[in-house]
Amino acid sequence: MGRRWLVTGCSSGLGRAVAAAAAAAGDSVLATARKPAALHDLQRRYPDRIATAALDVCDPGQCEAAVAHAVDRLGGVDVLVNNAGTGLFGAVEEVSDQELREQLETLAIGPWRLARLVLPLMRSQGSGHIVNVSSVVGRMALPGLAAYVTAKHALEGMSQALAAEVGGLGIRVTVLEPGQFASRYGSSLAEARSRVAAYDPVTGPVREALRGMEGNADLGDPDRFAEVVLRIVAADRTPLRVPVGPDAYAYLGASDEAHREDFETARTFTLGAS
């Protein structure tokens, strides 16, 4: 029997590519989106393998209904892909409490909520895989993406705790850390309502780099991203964190080295403390 997938944020980009690739591989997929009309063509391409449902991950009732729908239509969930997400551009001083809450709700609380809903199913099956789509900035930071960085770090922390909790129950957790892939991410990036010009020199270049990602042939191809996801799900063992794309390896390699240097420098301040 093929695997049964529940994928969030399938209207475009990485989520859409993952849903299509899983269906093309013969698996069954509940593809979800805030506006399910955006999924009709996917369903027409794979009428026997793709079911669809409305799902805003910030809506607890829709999360419950989507998981119930997956049980009803597919018979269960083997793979949950927490992919849905949007970014907010703004420095710490520019982002309001409400804007921060919205990023946390979409990128960390929604995935947590869905994990909580599928875990009883996976525990009773004695198997399952939760794939959380983070970002390179789930493990490093860029100026101007403060709330997004914070929410992706929260998702990675939750994933690491969850992996330690469910490792003995036959359930796997993987955090994907994509570099830049050609999707709508950059064009749908919202701006914090407040703007403090003093930050423009450091945040401006990051903003520029994020615009115009969709269809950019120099960036990663969402279909290649989906191939990586399928390989990871099919593998017997995988690392908790998986950078995706050559740029992700370059960013995270440099960031890990900087952390190591900080760690060693910090020793000179703290050795002798007890």
Ligand SMILES: NC(=O)c1ccc[n+]([C@@H]2O[C@H](COP(=O)([O-])OP(=O)(O)OC[C@H]3O[C@@H](n4cnc5c(N)ncnc54)[C@H](OP(=O)(O)O)[C@@H]3O)[C@@H](O)[C@H]2O)c1
């Ligand atoms: N592309 C990259 O370079 C990149 C890099 C690192 C990480 N990521 C992560 O990859 C994931 C997918 O992004 P993408 O690049 O594929 O961008 P995308 O093309 O903009 O797709 C994002 C998807 O998330 C959906 N979404 C947003 N808020 C939602 C919510 N509250 N509930 C349900 N769905 C929601 C969007 O649906 P609507 O159509 O309803 O807006 C859309 O389907 C995100 O988590 C993003 O942070 C992307």
